[in-house]
Amino acid sequence: MVNTETSSEDPTDFGDFVKDEDEELDLEELVEPWHRYDPQDNHYVLYPIRLGEVLNERYRVEHKLGFGGGSTVWMAFDLQDKKDVALKVMALGKWGNNETRIQDGIIKSVQNTSRLVIYTETFFLRRDDESEHRVLVFPVKGPSISTLSLKSIPVASRMSAARQLLETVASLHEAGIIHRDLNAGNCLWGMAPLDSLSRSAKYQSLGRPLKQTIPFVNLWKEGELVSPVKVPDDLRTDEFYLCDFGLAKKIDDPTTQRGYPPMHYCSPDRLHKQEPSFACDMWSYMVVFSMLYLRFPPFPTFLEGGVVSGMVECLGPLPAHWKGLYTHPGGLDSWYDQSQTPDPKYDLAAKLAYFRPDTDPVERQLVHSIMSKVFVYDPEKRPTANELLRDPSFRAIMDRYGC
């Protein structure tokens, strides 16, 4: 291992600027759209960051970890404690405050926080107009399910992840907290620490950042669009974490932060004006479970009407009394037609056979039993996280994979 402050380290090396239009187009695929930095007509404007800058006189920004609807996330070296950290730089707006408020509640009330990505510090970055972006400091974790090919991960590791995630959801629910945004992007594997490596060695492991100065927007400070880290398989660990509490709420909290998980994780009841509940998390959990098991999302989004048509094709019609309550444009009357039945070519059994032809009938039956208990439209009929942990089929599948 090389020490971080080696004399051979090039102090000016913070990745590579794009060289031509092709590289610019490649980069565009990987980064947040430039217009999210434009304050014009944009309530959730992002804060421009440049690799190499030191934030809060302490965190030297060295790489990019990702971005979401409400933030950019950077890998930085903590010059005080000599370790890598993740900095979540929140967009303007209320999300940052909700996330810290809920996380403070979690720290106080959740018994086991070992698999939750909880902030360790927070500070603010000021814009030219004096408005402030909240920054949350987190330990660095590994890739999310959505950024890493699940093909290369053994099924035993994927099932262990599914179990850890369910235990995490159960501990949040026991403390009265609904996550409300369980999705592949918020589920992170662990990563072996790289704190003691030089920056160039980190770049060798995680890929050199490709970057471009934020174009088209007239900003008061420099900022860059930067490609995210690519975590190689040998750095990934089997710990499995849940992050992003921007939409989370205490069940009895009268205020609810506006927002939905990405459509194909969202429970159909939430899409029909029902209040958020623990059962919504359970539906989203089962979508993540299905991705871990099948390696694909359970309900396609390409049909007319989107993911809800995918659910109806697989599970049958939605309750008739939900008609007229769909929260998004493009709903179809046929979803509520009670004469429809699941299409045997695309029902849960067919999906299991198609995506996992390698498994035997006993295993398929176990997984079918788990999925069909949770993928029910009536939220009251879905098992709780603790019930699912105790479910004989769930336990049997975990036993099979030794987790």
Ligand SMILES: Nc1ncnc2c1ncn2[C@@H]1O[C@H](COP(=O)(O)OP(=O)(O)OP(=O)(O)O)[C@@H](O)[C@H]1O
């Ligand atoms: N502690 C961390 N370590 C490593 N990567 C992280 C960490 N936190 C976040 N990331 C990466 O950054 C991405 C965005 O983070 P996060 O989901 O918290 O942002 P967000 O703006 O709240 O997103 P959303 O659109 O889901 O609300 C994640 O998908 C993940 O890839």
